[in-house]
Amino acid sequence: MTAVAAFVAWIGGAVILVADGRRGLALGLGLVTAAIAGLAFAAGQHAAAIAVLAGGAAAAALRLRSGPPGWGLTQPGSTPRIILAIVIGILALYFATSLSTGDGSPLRFAWLVVIALSAARLLDCEEPATALTAAATLALGIGAVASLPPAAAGLAAAIVAGLVAAGISALPEVRPHGA
Amino acid sequence: MTPPALLIPIVLPILGAAIAATAGRAGHGIARASASLGVWGAAVAVVAIWLPVRSTQEISLGQLGFGSPFDLRLDMIGLVFSLAVLIPAATLLTLQPRTWQENTVAGLGVAAAMAAIEAGGVLMTAVAGCTAATLVVIQLDVEDLRAPRPSWALLLAAWLALAWAGVVLQVVGGTAVYAAVPVSAMTVPVFALLAFASIFGGGLVPWRGWTSAIWSRTSLRAAGLAVATLQPLALYLFVRAYELGDGHYPQSWLNVVLAAWGVLVAFGAAARAQAATTRREYMAEVLPGLAGFALMALAVGSALGLIAALILTASTAIIVIGIALLPDRGGAPSLLVTAAAAGVPPGLVFGGRILGLGAAIEAGGAMGLVGLAGVATWLVAAAAAARSVGLPAGRGRSAVETLPRVAMMIGAAMLALGPALALAYLAASAAAADVMNVPALAQATGLGTIVTESTVVPVVSLLGPLLVVGAIALALSKRTGLTPRTGEPPPLFPLYAAQAAARIVNALRRAAVPSEYRSLFNPRALENVAAGGTPLLWLASIVALAIAVTR
Amino acid sequence: MEPELAVALPAAGAAFAVALRPRPRLALILGAVLGAGGVAAVLLATPGAASNLLGITLSLSAAGRSMLIVAAISLAFVVILAPVNAERSALLRWGLAGLAGMAGIAAAPTLEVSVLVLLALVVLQATVEGGRPHARRLRAPAFAVALIGLGLVFARMAGPPVLERLAAVGLVAGLTAALGALPYMHEFDADERTATSPIPWIAFVGPVLAIVVITRTHELVPSAAGAVGAMLIGLGLLNIVWGCVAAWRTELPGAAWRYSFIADWGLAMCGFGLGVAEGEAGALLILYAILLTRLPLYLWSRQPMRERAQTDRPVNLLVAAALAGSAPFAGFPARILLLRAATSVFWPFALVLAAALLLWIPSSLRLGRTMGMPKGRQMAGIAVALAFSLALGLYPQPLLLLAGR
């Protein structure tokens, strides 16, 4: 179950990395939210799971309001991003399973892929909607790190993460006014 | 006097500066009066604080926060150096007109110098000394931005070096308070830092340092104050180094090296002076020369050497006034100030040099050779002084900032003060006793004579009659004996080393990356890459950091 | 409940200031009152005492509290003596938002929550209309958040020591990126408004963030303390050299000011990296000086820079002295503390540091000239900034005690 959730997290992150349309971005954000909530649920952090789910779902829904229309999943020039998503997945798998020890490899994998893929997206986008989606995903990822074992912040961190993610998606798009 | 009174000599110049800054806009006269009164008040206060007790007074006002306690102390050494800074500063502030900004900065600079002298520890001396140096630079820039001034970086480096010496003392010895530092903490590296601070902070260098260069400024108002403030501070550090080492430097060879450096400084100044093309150029070398001799005497390591150094420092402090007030043209004022500074008998400088060089030769060994070099250097300086009489004036100074009569009186007084050498000796030996063990022989000197290891100098009985006879003979003599000069006298010897150094410096200044290689190093492109928010650079640097810490 | 109020009141002040934009005077008064309330809450807060009113444990460390107080003082006097071309209510609005965020970062129970608050601040700043594209303004600080996040992930992983070191890399690099120091410098447009430029990160929010991240890093990866110190010192030296030289040689005065902040941060990083009390005290002094002197002076230099007015009057030279870290200003005791720390740890580093300290002078002389010929409010502001620097330089003890040093 947790392994599936971790895989879904990677898929969601990869979609955010690849997608350029509002639907694609919302889908990715939704998948990441679902994965993290699932992991939290599996770890017995039910309240945290609900908080992340609420925040993430709101963020995904709000994302559908603005940004370039459509899915924009296989735009020309997206191949390098697909490869990058795969490379990040493999590296995350190495760190989560081979290098680190103990239980919870799926959890670690999910943390790594969500944060790394959203960071990669942040570095490679010009569109405000895309950047804000990546930032919201980042918030959910960090919230997951804080709310799931062995961290102590628990519910509070999950609530803050959910609020931040939703808040980010709620923000209007800004265009430069020229210096 | 209660210990808090020790704050008065620092506070009064600040007060004067504050009044100069606030009321100065109304008229420069008010600024001049307040600034000079503040400094005069500090001079009076220092004497008034010390006289009733005639022993060291201390006050501790708690911690400052950077490892240094706010300790103030006034001992006899402090008194001597305070007066060496305050009297010339006060006189120049009184006699020379300045804008209110210059008066304000000058007053603050003097206050900082006082704080450096009264500081109870190395760190506070460093902070106050650096403040004084900063204000001197500002003062020089306010007077004339394009004129030569000491390198700010060099001065900051000097005082940072002293601060570093202070922290090393704290780390090694647990404290940087002069009176409490264990002798074992005063190591060669600490002394090296202290020497660096002193040499570069006070421009005590054999080449043409800032103390010479600033005399090529059009106006010499700020230059006089700069030297009067910073040069005594530099020598003060070497004196305190004796206290830190319980009367000694960490190694005896350091004394020899430092004394040799002092002679080099004096020789460098004398060599440049004998090749000067104008009287202004000659005057620029007088103070470095005096400081070099003071440094040599100070470094001898004996009580007599230290006493001689203190006498020479005090003499220099008076001569600074004369030089700063002297017009560029020749005549009796110039002749008298030059003679006094050159150490013509029976002047006070003559007495100080006799004692200093005598101390070096009596020390024997390598120090004796340094003393021998010192005597030779003295004669080079005398030759330069003689030649300077025939030099053209050089760039003229504004008449309002020169007072030839006062300068002449100072020159004459310095020549006539020779017989008072014994008194100066008594005062200086009392001061020297604060930092090293002064032999009973040196202390038990009567008013008339000075007893050294091998001789007795009959100051009053020899120099007194010489002064009287000289005065009578000069009064009777025929002034028309002065031969009119024909053209600029040639230098006594050419300065090959200086010419070579100048060539090298120019070559270095002209050095540039050859055009065909410039594309390899393009600062603009480098800046664009670094500041352009380039993700590739970010990722590369993360990888680099990861490799660096995980290998 | 002080920590909660310390976050909530400035946040409310900022919110009111935004809501009342059409009525700037009212916005200013309300914002000021609520901001003052927030500062009062910070002042009343006991360092280390936890409060759990909202189900989340908040507490302020001594160092964080002192930095918040100093930041509030800086904001107050920048608003009171605001540059002629700046709107007071706008300054207060953004200042209070920053202050609320800083309080949140400082009071948060874990680094994750601090980072989430930082992310919120990052996104909020990027939302303001600015000269640069939104995604570009978001890129560097959000990337910093991601790096810290990755560092946290590695810190949470059990396994070989290399993981802790990787965590240290993430945390230190993330902090550097959040500040916008080398090699993670944010894109900079000299003509951009200060509020939307990278300056608030390096000059206003940065100090509190640095204290929090460095303190938490030592707790999270204790065995990697050496690696953290080495990275901080290495990056610190890099920033000192680059910042000083670039501030001296770069074309635009605005960029020169930005590089000068970077150089100061280099010193602070070295201080934190040395890992001894004196080094940290020196770093704190540098950060106080950034907040109380360099940032306000930068704000007052912007108008003359636009007018291309450069002079060398006494006040310009005094500003140069203050910026160069010359005595009697704040930089000098900070340098003394750093030298002491370096001497007690590894004396050759003190030699390198001492040499590097001289690099400040040429750039500071240049920056001093950019103040132009200050008059009226600008002159008063510069005088207050210099007075703060002087007070810090002569008697830093009270602020260091406030920071628990």
Add this chain to the structure above:
Amino acid sequence: MTQALAAIATHALALVVYPGGITLALFGLAVETVWSRLSGGPQAMPRPSLAHPLIVQVAVALLAMLAAVEVAAPFNPVPPAERNLIIAAAALGFTAWAELALDPELVAHPGLLLIIQACWVLSVLGPAIEPETLRPQVLGNVLVPGLLPVKVACGFLYLLCLPALLRLWPVAPRADRRAHPRFNITRAFVWFPYCALFTTLFLPPQGEDVPGMLRFFGVTAAVAIVALVAAAALARRGADRARGLYSRAVPPYSALVLALVVVTLILTR
């Protein structure tokens, strides 16, 4: 107080009468007259105005007096303990420069003169370094075998420098192109201190009696004669040879003497 007054009186006596003022004037005028005859200058001594002497003469006379009281002349009222070699060296050194300042006509080739003066300082102070004393008569009394080479070398260097220091060499100042050297009153003042200082430094002190006094003045006169003879020989060889000797021979010899001083210093420690 009485002691102080007595000391002042004796030192004043020493400065003005013996071995200072009058003594050095008489000695100097006598030797200068001989030199004037030898060099074919004016036979009659010019009459300087004692009421209004030239300032340069006053300055040189004062410095010469100060130097003269430091010599170990028998019956010198200045007690032996109160004599100081550096005072003598400095005062004598200043005489040349007082002339350059006040009457440049008197000083030929000041640069070369400066070099010779430096060599002379070495010859005067070189022997004082190892014994670590500044009392002239003590140095004269030093007969330790280990120190004799330095003493002899320095004595010879002193004699070599003397003709140049006294401007007896055939090198005329730029401004003074007379066919025959003039009767030089300022030089007359420095004959005695230069020669008596040699006697003091390099020969054992004489007894405080008439024969001792005669011996002292005899030796001092002999030193003056040596200087005169050397000067006459130089005059015969011409100015270029003289310049060559003092620029190419004396400085290297001085370097050797300095090396000898250093070596002696090392060996005796």
